[in-house]
Amino acid sequence: xxCEYETIIGLEVHAELSTKTKIYCGCTTEFGGExxxxxCPVCLGLPGSLPKLNKKVVEYAIAAGLATNCSITxxxxxxxxxxxxxxxxxxxxxTQDEFPICREGYIEIExxxxxxxxxxxxxxxxxxxxxxxxxxxxxxxxxYNRTGVPLIEIVTKPDIRTPEEARLYLEKLKSIxxxxxxxxxxxxxxxxxxxxxxxxxPKGQEEFGVKSEVKNMNSFKAVEKALDYERLRHIELENxxxxxxxxxxxxxxxxxxxxxxxxxxxxxxxxxxxxxDLVTLSIDDEWIDKIKSALxxxxxxxxxxxxKEYSLLEYDAAILTSNKMLSIFYEKCVxxxxxxxxxxxxxxxxxxxxxxxxxxxIKDILVTPKDLGELIKLIISGxxxxxxxxxxxxxMFETGKSPNAIVKEKGLVQNNDEDFIKDVVIKVLxxxxxxxxxxxxxxxxxxxxxxxxxxxxxxxxxxxxxxNKILKDELSKM
Ligand SMILES: [Zn+2]
Numbered sequence: 152x153x154c155e156y157e158t159i160i161g162l163e164v165h166a167e168l169s170t171k172t173k174i175y176c177g178c179t180t181e182f183g184g185e186x187x188x189x190x191c192p193v194c195l196g197l198p199g200s201l202p203k204l205n206k207k208v209v210e211y212a213i214a215a216g217l218a219t220n221c222s223i224t225x226x227x228x229x230x231x232x233x234x235x236x237x238x239x240x241x242x243x244x245x246t247q248d249e250f251p252i253c254r255e256g257y258i259e260i261e262x263x264x265x266x267x268x269x270x271x272x273x274x275x276x277x278x279x280x281x282x283x284x285x286x287x288x289x290x291x292x293x294x295y296n297r298t299g300v301p302l303i304e305i306v307t308k309p310d311i312r313t314p315e316e317a318r319l320y321l322e323k324l325k326s327i328x329x330x331x332x333x334x335x336x337x338x339x340x341x342x343x344x345x346x347x348x349x350x351x352x353p354k355g356q357e358e359f360g361v362k363s364e365v366k367n368m369n370s371f372k373a374v375e376k377a378l379d380y381e382r383l384r385h386i387e388l389e390n391x392x393x394x395x396x397x398x399x400x401x402x403x404x405x406x407x408x409x410x411x412x413x414x415x416x417x418x419x420x421x422x423x424x425x426x427x428d429l430v431t432l433s434i435d436d437e438w439i440d441k442i443k444s445a446l447x448x449x450x451x452x453x454x455x456x457x458x459k460e461y462s463l464l465e466y467d468a469a470i471l472t473s474n475k476m477l478s479i480f481y482e483k484c485v486x487x488x489x490x491x492x493x494x495x496x497x498x499x500x501x502x503x504x505x506x507x508x509x510x511x512x513i514k515d516i517l518v519t520p521k522d523l524g525e526l527i528k529l530i531i532s533g534x535x536x537x538x539x540x541x542x543x544x545x546x547m548f549e550t551g552k553s554p555n556a557i558v559k560e561k562g563l564v565q566n567n568d569e570d571f572i573k574d575v576v577i578k579v580l581x582x583x584x585x586x587x588x589x590x591x592x593x594x595x596x597x598x599x600x601x602x603x604x605x606x607x608x609x610x611x612x613x614x615x616x617x618x619n620k621i622l623k624d625e626l627s628k629m
Contacts, residue, residue, distance in 0.1 A: 216253025487524020
């Protein structure tokens with residue numbers, strides 16, 4: 152019997168913290184580097200070495216907790232999670248078990264039907280990253296450079312109901328972590344990783360169904376796709392009377408499907424126990440308050456301010472504040488040109504378009520907010536037309552040159568000379584008698600065509616509003 156199902160999704164996100172050094176030793180956390188050069192006896196787990204907790208890691212975890220509305224655990228400790236795998240030289244990982252630093256928080260997302268939904272956060276805890284296996288034709292090698300890089304694991308409650316909500320949650324979480332600058336959240340370098348748990352249950356049923364865990368998604372879009380695939384796989388199995396296995400599955404981007412990796416371990420398989428080499432950690436209110444007062448304006452608050460201060464629409468304000476650097480760029484640009492609407496149009500239009508096309512991140516682009524502001528001022532003052540401005544901007548984006556330099560170099564200054572434009576208009580009118588006749592017969596659309604011809608004849612330099620006016624004047628005389 153087919154029935155209607157509800158999807159239940161929970162996410163576990165691992166974010167590498169952007170501290171300079173590792174969680175329990177002074178080794179660098181820098182990405183890459185020659186294999187096995189960012190390690191020492193502590194992160195290699197050599198006998199006799201002892202870990203020492205990096206204070207910054209705790210501060211970053213507290214900041215992440217405060218930014219996601221969590222309560223902070225005042226007395227906390229670390230625990231050993233025991234497992235054998237070559238990328239884990241100690242054969243255990245130091246993580247947290249019953250006492251995560253942050254608990255019971257939430258993040259708000261805006262669903263596609265415009266509703267605000269709270270996604271509960273069960274816990275945020277600190278732990279160390281594992282090394283990396285390198286598979287080569289001659290054998291498998293291990294690189295311990297990443298071993299001991301600090302992570303926070305952010306675990307949601309089973310509050311997510313659709314693959315789309317999962318993606319929206321991830322986008323929001325990434326934005327928050329970038330705002331508070333605790334992680335660079337680069338999925339392509341593995342500094343943000345997401346595992347998803349998914350199950351289905353008949354609508355109205357309280358009890359959860361058997362869940363599968365999906366790993367190996369390397370983008371938020373892939374998470375959404377993988378969950379969509381899993382949801383349909385569960386429903387199909389259920390409808391056929393089959394059994395859903397509790398297992399870990401791998402997302403395969405090339406076939407757009409999930410594949411069984413292993414049956415899921417249970418928590419007791421890890422034989423957690425308190426880490427004997429580290430002391431209990433006490434976090435006092437004074438420390439929490441200090442971290443709280445240093446938190447920047449969060450994306451939601453900034454979005455509301457942008458709507459009010461710059462009269463932006465919800466959608467525009469949401470895009471402009473989704474990325475901290477983009478929001479800073481926008482505000483600096485407004486500061487320069489004093490035209491919030493024009494700045495928003497340029498950033499959201501040409502700039503994001505060219506960034507997408509060239510796959511460039513905001514921090515890598517050559518255009519400065521001051522230069523974009525200058526460009527907008529050139530349009531406002533009538534020095535260049537909007538059409539020319541797009542060409543100038545494309546060159547600014549390409550070369551990083553200032554708009555003034557480009558305009559001067561290429562002689563793109565708009566022509567506001569009435570006599571010059573009038574000459575062009577008269578020439579265009581004489582060359583297009585059919586259009587003139589059409590206009591006389593009431594077909595106003597031909598005016599647009601004639602303005603276009605004037606712009607073309609003047610190589611885009613004629614002031615468009617002057618061209619429009621002069622054209623109409625000349626037509627009325629005919
Ligand atoms: Zn080390």
